[in-house]
Amino acid sequence: MEELVISKDSMVPWLTELLASGREVIGVKKHRKRYRFEKLEKPGEAVLDYDVTLQSPKKFIFPPREDLIAFSGPEGKRPQAEKTERVIFGVHPYDLHAISLLDAVFNDGEKDPYYLEQRARTILVGIDVSKPSLNAFCASMGTATVEEGFDVMLTPIEGAYFVRVGSAAGRKILPKKLVKTPTDNQRAQFHNEQEKAQVRFALNRVETPVKELPALLEKHQHHPMWEELEKRCLGCGSCNLVCPTCYCFDVKDEMALDLSGGVRYRSWDGCLLKDFTRVGSGEIFRESLAHRNRHRFFRKGKYMIEKYQKPGCVGCGRCTTHCLADINPVEVFNALAQKEAQ
């Protein structure tokens, strides 16, 4: 993998170049005390040393609402797919891991053309975390650093960013006159930063190694904790909506008032919501919040690992931040392991 270095002062000129190139450029902007991925209008708006964003960049590749077909009478046709190249700038390693999982899911079996078209036009510029968020536990999920799944990856070092080039598309968007070959000292700093990333989240960790989570969950299908979660959980679905790895959706038709046609669209859904488990004939398969919570944690810690060899939870901590009932994956997984140790 090609390795380069770019000075911190070169970030604004690089973003200026990207914005002038006609590409859509998404970056992190500050809103009061929080951060959001949004379309950049000016290069100076991009924040690179944020802790965590409210939502992951998933929303650009797999939008919360997406029109699938516009129909008129029996005829239906797909809306024109957007072709403009898009750069998402400043994606943390755990969100890159989440996008790799979504790539595997939407490429599996019946490939999802809507997701794949959005993904094909997206160039990912990652950045290592310099300011960890309070609830993140990505080191214990193996997602605090990243080796693939990016087009360009930046690691902050003294006065500069160490640059790893992950693809030809990534090479193409680099500002050629502003990148240099790293010195031995800069390479050493990069390796040091990668090691530090593993201890940066040490206070908050899932004690069970990721590859052992499926067996842990399997063993505790009937653990009393699922019933305890039933008493606390509000079934609001916020945890699903902020999760970078959740990809379930509902499909609905929206008719014109004169019923001459309409739009079929999909929108995000969540396994904690009661209607999610309601089937066409009216039965609800996971009526209780104990069962819905168990399903959620089995998806995160068992099914995804078994099917795609990737964790379904990347330890971003967003669900913990947004849960009014203080339900936290670290506590759930560690509570099961504690039972194990007794």
Ligand code: SF4
């Ligand atoms: S955010 Fe919390 S309360 Fe709401 S559904 Fe998720 S676990 Fe339950």
Ligand code: SF4
């Ligand atoms: S389950 Fe929670 S911590 Fe894990 S990836 Fe989803 S939002 Fe992040």
